[in-house]
Amino acid sequence: RVVAEAFRGGAREETRRVLCCGHACVDVVLRGSDDLPSREGYAAVDAFELRPGGSVSNVAHQLALLGAGGGLAADAHTTLGVDGFGDYLVGAWRTAGVGTARVARDAACATGAACLPVYRSDGKRAVYCAQGWNARLELDAAALGAYDVATIGYPHVMGPALRGAPLRALVTEANARGCCVCLDVNEASDDAALPLGDARDAYGAVGLFHGNLDEAAACAGLKAALLAAHGLDDSLETVLDDAAVEKVARKILDRGAGIVLVTLGPRGCFGAAGDEARLRRTLGRACPRRL
Secondary structure (H helix, E strand, O other), X not given: OHHHHHHHOHHHOOOEEEXXXXXXXXXXXXXXXXXXXXXXXXXXXXXXEEEEEHHHHHHHHHHHHHOOOOOEEEEEEEEEOOOHHHXXXXXXXXXXXXXXXXEEEOOOOOOEEEEEEEEOXXXXXXXXXXXXXXXXXXXXXXXXXXXXXXXXXXXXXXXXXXXXXXXHHHHHHHHHOOOEEEEEOOOOOOOOOOOOOOOOOOOOOEEEEEEEHHHHHHHOOOHHHHHHHHOOOOOHHHOOOHHHHHHHHHHHHHOOOOEEEEEOHHHOEEEEEOOHHHHHHHHHHHOOOOO
């Protein structure tokens, strides 16, 4: 309920303004791909599909759908190249009802692009990504602070301005201006310096932390040990019980986050939250009156 009201304005009947920042790219999806028999092998696919990709596209599009009846307005905030892929993304966002006034275009670098084979055998996918502007993107804390909510997606695959200490400074200033900063840690590694550094209170300005169980465990500094203990390469949700999942989430809470959401594949999602004082501070203007 708290998360829903933070985004939708709850009973206040006001429009929440959400700024969608972070990774932006065009996805070239190879749907129904055979596995490659070798690095130089031939693989058949059922279809090629061009889609808006990255966290900016995914979050902004869904929020625009949720806000179609009022109460929610989503804007994109990123930099794209002056190229066909950039034109495609801007057009797709506008068609979906996403604001693009904070989208910069710069020919100094290309728009990001990714190729995603989705394997017929098990439905899993790989990602081959040309980062383009994602590797050089810088965000404006004042811009984030002007919104009720700002989402920052995939910092582990972004450039140095959105990793470690610089990202923590950005999040801290935006939250100090009253913004609820939501962090999506897709592709998180087990490096304690990422995404916000290894300080005990590194997540103290994050209103909402989201990742799957592997990603959350990485940010908690637990992934490598947990995978080794269970003899796995990934998919911790297949072996960790609810108590172990809670331990991972509590580790992120202990470092200051307001709300932690951990997705568990077919098992659903686990959520944990800090106390009222922490929620009011980290959720900022998006905090519901009643908790």
